Amino acid sequence: AQKITQTQPGMFVQEKEAVTLDCTYDTSDPSYGLFWYKQPSSGEMIFLIYQGSYDQQNATEGRYSLNFQKARKSANLVISASQLGDSAMYFCAMREYNTNAGKSTFGDGTTLTVKP
Amino acid sequence: NAGVTQTPKFQVLKTGQSMTLQCAQDMNHEYMSWYRQDPGMGLRLIHYSVGAGITDQGEVPNGYNVSRSTTEDFPLRLLSAAPSQTSVYFCASSRTSGGHSSTDTQYFGPGTRLTVL
Numbered sequence A: 001a002q003k004i005t006q007t008q009p010g011m012f013v014q015e016k017e018a019v020t021l022d023c024t025y026d027t028s029d030p031s032y033g034l035f036w037y038k039q040p041s042s043g044e045m046i047f048l049i050y051q052g053s054y055d056q057q058n059a060t061e062g063r064y065s066l067n068f069q070k071a072r073k074s075a076n077l078v079i080s081a082s083q084l085g086d087s088a089m090y091f092c093a094m095r096e097y098n099t100n101a102g103k104s105t106f107g108d109g110t111t112l113t114v115k116p
Numbered sequence B: 001n002a003g004v005t006q007t008p009k010f011q012v013l014k015t016g017q018s019m020t021l022q023c024a025q026d027m028n029h030e031y032m033s034w035y036r037q038d039p040g041m042g043l044r045l046i047h048y049s050v051g052a053g054i055t056d057q058g059e060v061p062n063g064y065n066v067s068r069s070t071t072e073d074f075p076l077r078l079l080s081a082a083p084s085q086t087s088v089y090f091c092a093s094s095r096t097s098g099g100h101s102s103t104d105t106q107y108f109g110p111g112t113r114l115t116v117l
Helices: none
Strands: A010-014 A019-021 A032-039 A046-052 A064-069 A074-079 A088-096 A104-106 A110-115 B004-007 B010-013 B019-025 B031-037 B043-051 B054-057 B064-066 B076-078 B087-094 B112-116
Touching: A010 A019, A019 A110, A032 A064, A032 A074, A046 A064, A046 A074, A074 A088, A104 B043, B004 B087, B010 B019, B019 B031, B019 B087, B043 B064
Parallel strands: A010 A110, B010 B112
Antiparallel strands: A019 A074, A032 A046, A032 A088, A064 A074, A088 A104, A088 A110, B004 B019, B019 B076, B031 B043, B031 B087, B043 B054, B064 B076, B087 B112
């Protein structure tokens, strides 16, 4: 089974609207971290937001928030007030600290296009 | 701080040639890793290291070797290049592999685009 699943290959959003990018994960390790990265067309990987498995509250970083539903094993990224510069590929990733030596697993990504 | 640097940025090889992709970080990070990204896909782990002198295999290690003689450097060696190794290669580093906080995030180099003919 895939450890990280991103079911939306492509998403469109109107500028200034909010958008949710889906991510589900699979692990039996109680200690893990979930990360979202942005990859613009220039190719670099930019860290956006982190959620730890023991964190009680959903993570927020500026316009980014993470909707963490532990029982459902989902960690969706919410981008509020979309901007044209948000157009990029977005990757969800997980690090498993006990069972997998902290190795990261990445999803296949979602391409977000922001329309003016 | 330069962060994570990778050289070269682009490389074209012929089948059977060998080469080394260089990666260096100046953040004193213990954990370093190499990934490959094929078109339209996510990153797959090739090899990783939890500290100087310690390396281990990731998801797709065949055809690649690594070494970690210093904290700063983590070169990736292609032994005998094959067209299937055409990809973008990313090196990444993080403070630890189990800090359980946002400081755990991996910092990525700019990538090396490799084409094997």
